[in-house]
Amino acid sequence: MMTSLSLSVLGMLGFTLLAFWGVAGWALVRTLGQERRKVEILAHQDRMDTYSPTALAELREWIEEHPDDPLADEARAQYNECVTVLRTTDMHFYDWSNEEIADLEPL
Amino acid sequence: MAGTQAKTARAEWGTRFGFLMAMIGAMVGAGNIWRFPYVAGNNGGGAFILAFLILLFVLAIPGLMAEVALGRYTGKGVIGAFREVVGRGGLVGFGVVVLLVNVALMSYYAPVIAWTLYYAIHSLLFSFTASGFEPVAFWDGFLANPVLTIGLHTVVMGSIAAILALGIRRGVERIVVYAVPALVLSLVIMTIRGLTLPGASEGIAFTFGVEWAYLTYSGTWIEALGQALFSTGLGWGIALTVGSYLREYDDVPLGGGVFTALGESSIGILAALAIFPIVFAVGVAPDAGANLAFISLVQVFPEIPFGGLVAVLFFVGFFLATFTSGLLITEVSVTTLEEETRFDRTQTVLGVCGLIWLLGIPSAYSAELLDYLDFVFGSWGLPLATLAIIGIIGWVLGPERLRLLAVNRNAGIHVGQWWDPVVKYVIPAVMLFIMGYFAYDEFGSIEMIGGMVVLLTFPIIGYAIMTVLEGRDRRTEPVDVPGGDD
Structure with missing residues (x-):
């Protein structure tokens, strides 16, 4: 099926998947990773730094x-x-x- | 965090994933499924998607960060958040405006959820692939049967009340952590089925073919603007309410802004991949709205292998998308009224859901009235609510203050000074433009008159209610954040 699509359509499809699903996936993985890190820190101590x-x-x-x-x-x-x-x-x-x-x- | 106890009496999300799924569940609704794919295909495909993406980054993501941060900063629902910012008095009534718009929105959205429920039930009965099935007659017959439409509207509001009565963590969070992934999974399976059909490439080309000239058309940008703002639910009080249940060390901008805006839009992209390859493979003309979901798609399911199962995936997923939005739209009123009155959560849920049910009966009875209300509130009511929320952040609290005190505190990404003028000037200007554009476009029509009634009466009603209610309490407090942060 994909072979019948023009390069511009395939390129746009790839860009769209990357820009939406790729960035949203990155944000999800990053924020859940940060959550795990915060849990680790709070298991070790009562308080945590709040600003970069x-x-x-x-x-x-x-x-x-x-x-x-x-x-x-x-x-x-x-x-x-x-x-x-x-x-x-x-x-x-x-x-x-x-x-x-x-x-x-x-x- | 997940392993720590709540530090306040107010409810909190149990997990970070629960908060994120609540945001996505709230924002992904009918528009992502039955509007985005067609609007994209009809406005230059890839060119529209590019315009939409730019507007998401310029407007929706900063706006969502601001709204979630306001909820998190005040730790209150809509009315309480407004009071924290503007002080006691009639101006808190602009919070009431947001509430009124939400109740109105839900009154005509609940019957739409009922439509998706009806089709989800029939998909499970394999009605659409039965011999002799007539999609148009089936749809018309359903709308002409008030026992069914009002009955299902009642079932929907009853179900929402039952879940909301359980609370944030035991009710809303428990549902969304399963419903949102189930919606994504159903669309992914449908996409795989669609892409393996002969002729499916035309459906891909319809949405993702690039016609760059469309980027020079004002219509493309206005459609993209509407999609970026309405699809993300910016300024409706939902993000504020969901944000008010964040925990002490939770991030706002990465989850509440970037992930929410791009995650919910990604489901629209997935819907395009799930729907149009199948539609084009069978040779049915592309469409939008109820015609796409309840007539066009129903026509194509019998024509494809495993069509009955694909119909189950689509309609159950569609129902989950609309139902989770309904849950969170209703939660806006429940949260703030529970805080503002002496009623407990169960009593508030029953009162709010009962009122929405009552107000929704005319829309359940008449699809024409539903369309009218959808246009009036989509064009003027919702932008008014957005203007109220972003307005108090931009012009009373001040974006710089909010950014320093709430957005960048415990944040997963750093938000710089560029954000301040976007919240203060750009988003309010865009909202005024939208209301003005639709007023010009619909000048003199009954829709425009309805919109003007909303624009005039809702602020007056809100101001009058809060002037009376706040006047009863003599413990007046000065506004401590006058004039924004300039």
């Missing part, structure tokens, strides 16, 4: 730029929670280096 290095840096930058924002206290609490967890636990979900953790200061 990039996301935590963005959060800090925003807090420093908006110190009087109505949500600044909540943001500070989330930032400090992540810093505390990173300093007091040895298993981390995100890819934190020891140097990066040592450089973190609570706000």
